[in-house]
Amino acid sequence: MQAELLVLRLVHILGGILWVGSGMYSFFFLIPAISQAGPAGGQVMANLQKRRLFTVLPIIAVLTILSGIRLMMIVSGGSLGTYVGTTVGRTYAISGVLAIAAFILSVVISRPGAVRLAKLSQSAVSDKNSRDLIQSEIKALQTRVAMSGQIAVGLLVLSAAGMAIARYL
Numbered sequence: 001m002q003a004e005l006l007v008l009r010l011v012h013i014l015g016g017i018l019w020v021g022s023g024m025y026s027f028f029f030l031i032p033a034i035s036q037a038g039p040a041g042g043q044v045m046a047n048l049q050k051r052r053l054f055t056v057l058p059i060i061a062v063l064t065i066l067s068g069i070r071l072m073m074i075v076s077g078g079s080l081g082t083y084v085g086t087t088v089g090r091t092y093a094i095s096g097v098l099a100i101a102a103f104i105l106s107v108v109i110s111r112p113g114a115v116r117l118a119k120l121s122q123s124a125v126s127d128k129n130s131r132d133l134i135q136s137e138i139k140a141l142q143t144r145v146a147m148s149g150q151i152a153v154g155l156l157v158l159s160a161a162g163m164a165i166a167r168y169l
Contacts (some may be wrong), residue, residue, distance in 0.1 A: 005074060008067045015064030022057060023102075027149040035142050042121020047117050054130055061103045068096050087092045087169045095162030100154035105148055113145035130156075152161070 034041035048054070072092060076083035083089035120138050 005071070008071050008074070012064055012067040012071060013068065015060050016160060019057065019061050019064055019155075020160050023106075023149070023153040023156055027146065027153050031142075031146060031149065035146075039121060042118060045114065045118035045121055048110075049115065054115060058103075058107060058111065061106070062097075065096070065100060065103060068099070072096070088166050091166035092125050093169055095159045095166065098155045098159040098162070102152040102159065105152045105155070109148040110145055110152060113141050113148070116139050117145060 034044050037044065049098055072080065072083070072089075075100065076089065084093045117138060120134055
């Protein structure tokens with residue numbers, strides 16, 4: 001039991017650090033820089049996609065969520081309702097729900113938009129005839145991805161903050 005708890009905590013904490021950190025870096029620094037780079041930004045997105053960033057990060061998020069759920073099961077001692085009735089348990093539960101909401105938002109809106117942006121940016125470079133039409137679609141997608149990403153990152157920051165302080169409440 002102790003070994004399982006240690007492994008779960010490591011997976012959960014390190015996964016959370018990577019998930020929140022990469023989200024903050026991406027949506028506050030990387031995405032704005034790519035947006036300002038114009039067609040060259042598409043090449044960066046394509047290279048990130050080749051390196052499977054858009055596959056690896058959701059896997060890390062799922063492992064973080066699953067390890068958190070298992071930790072809640074262990075810590076609650078099988079009485080989740082009673083545990084969530086405590087301030088500590090409620091804070092962990094709310095923080096978990098915020099992280100799950102961020103994940104859903106990312107998987108449903110941000111990730112597909114980013115993948116589409118990478119493809120459109122590549123076609124904007126190769127298809128000079130419809131470049132203006134492609135660029136207008138790129139701008140609309142960038143706005144949607146940026147907004148959904150910022151909301152997801154905000155939810156993740158709130159989630160991480162709640163988990164950081166929960167045990168002291």
